[in-house]
Amino acid sequence: MTDLAVPTTTRKDWASDQEVRWCPGCGDYSILAALQMLLPELGVRRENTVFVSGIGCAARFPYYMQTYGMHTIHGRAPAIATGLAVTRPDLDVWVVTGDGDALSIGGNHLIHALRRNVNITILLFNNQIYGLTKGQYSPTSEVGKVTKSTPFGSLDTPFNPISLALGAEATFVARTHDMDRKHMQETFRRAHEHRGAAFVEIYQNCNVFNDGAFERITGRDQRADMLIPLVHGQPIVFGAEGQYGVVMGEDGQLRIAPVAEVGVERVLVHDEHRDDPGLAFALSRLARGPFEPTPIGVFRDVERPEYGEAMTRQLLEAQERRGPGDLAALLASGGTWEVPGPAH
C-alpha cells in the first residue's frame, strides 16, 4: 500500500487493551500468543490487518487483537471476509473460527470461500466440542461421544477438516496444534504467505468440556511417535529415530511401516505442490482420529488465481475496453427519444 518502511512492532503492539476472557488453561491462549508473537515478524501493519470471526469461544479472538476486527454471526465469517477481501485486496484478512462455526452452521461458506480461493487465512480451532454453549458434541466429535445433547452417545460420523478442505478445492491446507508454538508459527507464516484461501486446522484443547482430546498424539511424550511431520521434499518419516515411514501399498492404500523393513526408497516423499490433491487426501485419511499417528504440517500448497485479483482484473479489462463508466451514457443506453419543448 505504501513505500514507507513498516514500523517495528512487538507482541505488545498487537494486543488490544481488552482482558482476555477464555477459561484458564484453554488452548486458545497459546494460539493467541503464537500469533501475537509472529505478527511483528511478518512485516505487516496493524491498520492493514483484519480479524473476522463468527460465534463460539474462538470467535472472541478479534477483540484481543489491536487490529481492525469484526466479531460477526454464527458461521458467516468466511462470507463476510470474502466481501472485505475482494473489495480491499490491500488488506490481510484472517478468519478465526471453530469446529461448530466452520463445519456445522457455516459449512457452506467455508467450502465456497475455499473453492473460490479468496485471499483469506482461515484458522480453524478444532476442539471437537461446543464450548460456548457448554458442552454439546460437534461435527468433529467422535462417534459415540457422550455429551449433554448425546447422553447415549453421538451417532454422527465426524468430518475430517483436512479431507473436507481438500475436497473443497482448497489451495493451501495445513494442520498444527496448540501445544507446539514453533510449529504453529511456522504454519501460520506459510498460510499468511499463500496467495488465495489458506486453511489451517489447529488441534486445540478445551480443558473444560473435552479435556485431553488430543493428548494421545500431542502430549510431550507422545509426539515423536504419534505426530507425522510433513516436510516438502522429504521422506514422510516419524518416530524418535525416524524409524517409521509412510508407504503406498500395491493396493494404492497408504500405510505406516518400519523404514528398516521396507527400505527408505519406498517411503513417500512429500510434495506440497502436487497438482492432484489425491495423495494429500490419502494422507489426511491416514489416522482415523487423534489416537493414531497423525500427519501435521502443510498437506497442500498450490497456486491458482486468487479470486479478488481475478475480479479486479475483469474490472480493469472492462475499463480498458469501454473506458471508465459514464452515468449519462448508461442511462441513455437503452435508446432514447426527444420530446421537444413547446413551440415559440
Added chain:
Amino acid sequence: MSTVVPRKTKELDRVVVRFAGDSGDGMQLTGSRFTTVSSLLGNDTATLPDFPAEIRAPAGTLAGVSAFQVHISDHDILTPGDAPNVLVAMNPAALRANLGLMAPGGTIIVNVDAFDQRSLEKAGYQANPLSDGSLAAFTVYEVPMTSLTMQVGKEAGVKPRDAERSKNFFALGLVSWLYSRPVEPTLAWIAERFGGRPEVAEVNTRAFKAGYHFGETAELFESNYQVRPAPVEPGTYTNVTGNTALAWGLIAAARQAKLPLFLGSYPITPASDILHELSKQKHFGVRTLQAEDEIAGIGAAIGAAFGGALGVTTTSGPGMDLKAEAVGLAVNLELPLVVVDIQRAGPSTGMPTKTEQGDLLQALYGRHGEAPVPVVAAMTPSHCFDVAIEAARIAVTYRTPVILLSDGYLANGAEPWRLPAVEDLPTIEANFATQPNHERADGTAEFWPYLRDPVTLARPWAVPGTPGLEHRIGGLEKQAGSGNVSYDGENHERMVHERAAKLAAVAASIPPVAVDDPDGLGSAPVLVLGWGSTYGAIAAGVRRVRARGLKVAHAHLVHLNPFPSNLGEVLRAYPKVLVPEVNLGQLVKLVRAEFLVDAQPLTKVQGQPFRAREIEEAVLDTLGVAAGSATSEEQE
C-alpha cells in the same frame, strides 16, 4: 417497405393490447418491442409482463401461458390498463386464460392455426370457442399466423421447425400495422439482435413484414388506428423497467457517494435482473459476487461495507427470511448497507413471478430484539432509480442498513422515463473517520467507534487501512462511546434508545408527504393513502373519481420507516382514510397504531396489481356514492 396509407385510420387516445401465448412463444419479446416502438413514437406507455414461474410449462396448457400487457396513450397514463382493448392469443390456452380480462366489445386476434382439436383439449375447451358463439360479444379476427409464417420461412430456406418460431414476429407485424407503428425501428432491431444468426434475422424480418402486409392487404380489418404522441414534459426519454432503474440507481448512488459499489446476491425471481444488470457494468468499478446463498450475499455486502464500499444485497421474500439475522448484525455494527427486496407473492415459495406487497411488516419488524431499520419503497418503475439513491443516502449518512422495497410489478414493468441530468443528482457524504476522537485519562488520543455525531447520531465509519483507528465491532452489545463489549443493563437500554433515536434523526431529513388534494389539505372527504407500487392505480382511480365531479385526496408514502413527520397531521385532516395494499392490510395497521386514526383497508392478494377501477369503486363506496356504469376511462 413504404409507409402504408391505410383504408381508414381512426384516431384513438389510448389502447391496451395484451399479447398472450405459450411461454416459448416469445410474447415478452413481442410486447416489449411494441412498447419500445410506441415510446419512440412519443406515446406514454405502461407495461405489465405476466408470466408463469415454470420456464417451459407443457406447451399449450393454461399453466404455460405467458402474457404481456401494454397500455399506450396520447396522454399521461399511470397503469398498464384495466381491460385490454385487444387480445392477441397465439393458442386456445392463451385465449382461455385471458378472456376473463376482456371487456365486451374488445378485439381478439387469434392464431387460428393453433385451434386444432388437440390444442383445444389441452386448454380444456369442450367446443371450439371460435365457432360455438361464446365469443359473440367480441370482434374476433382469425389469422393463420403459423402457416403464413411457415410459408415465408420456406421462401427463406429455413427448416419448418425453425420458421415456426418466428410467428411472434408475424403477430408483432400485424399489431404494428393495426396501430400504425413505424416498421423501421423493429427491422433495425431484428438486424442487430440476430445479426450473428443471419438465417434467424432473415426469417424474423420476413415474418414481421408478412404480418404487417397481412394487416394492410387482407380484407379482415376495417381500419387501423393511430395513437398520437402524448404531450409530456420536454426532455430526453428512455423506456426503463424497475429492476434496470434500480440497478442504475445503485450505480448513481455509489458515484454520488464516491464509494465503490459491491453487490452480494443469490439468484432469485424477480430480483435476479438487478444482479445481471450490475454484473454488466464492470467498467463502473462495480464488483458483483454471486454468492453461495442468500446469507453469504448479505454477509459479503457487510464485509465490503466494513472496508468502505457501498454494500448492497438484492433478493425477494424467501431471501429476506434468510437474511434477517445479518440485517440485525448490520443494525448492531451500524454500517451502511442497502437491502433490496423485490416482493413477490408469499408465503414460502408462493407465486414467484406474481407481485405482492406482503413484506412491509417483515421489513419493519422481521428481526429479533429491538432492531429498527429505515424502509423506503418505490412507486413506479423509473422511481426505483431515485429510491435506490435515497436508500443509499440514508444508509451512508446514518450508518445503518436500509431496506428498499420494490415488487414484481415494478421490477418487470416498464415506463417512459425522462432522464435526470446526472450533474443534478444529490451528493452523499461518506465522511470516513481519519483521526482519533477521544482522549484517554492520560491525555493520549484514541478512537471510539461508537461516539456519535450529535445531529445524525451516526457513529464514525473508520475503514481498515487507516492508521491509529484500529477497532473491533461485532454483534455483541457495545458500550456507548468506546464500543467495547458490554453486558451492562443500563448501557443496553441506552444503546437500544440510541438506535431508535437514529430513526428519528432520519425523519428530520426526509420531505413531508405531499398530498394531492386540489382544493387544499383536508378539502376532500376522503384520503387515499398508498405506498409503493400502488401509485399508478391509485392516481388513476382518483382521477376517475374526480372526473365524476367528486372530491378525493391522495397521499403516497416512499418512506415507511420512519414516516414523514407530517403524516399524522395529514391523516387527521380527513374524516375518512382508505389504504389500498396488495396484502391483507399492513400499512393500515401501522398508521392505526401510530396515529390512532380510523383508516380502513382495501386489500387484494391475487398476484396482480390493483386496477384503477377497483380503486375508483372503493373510493365511491367510501363516499357512499353508487358506482353506476359511466366511468371516465379516458381520464386514466
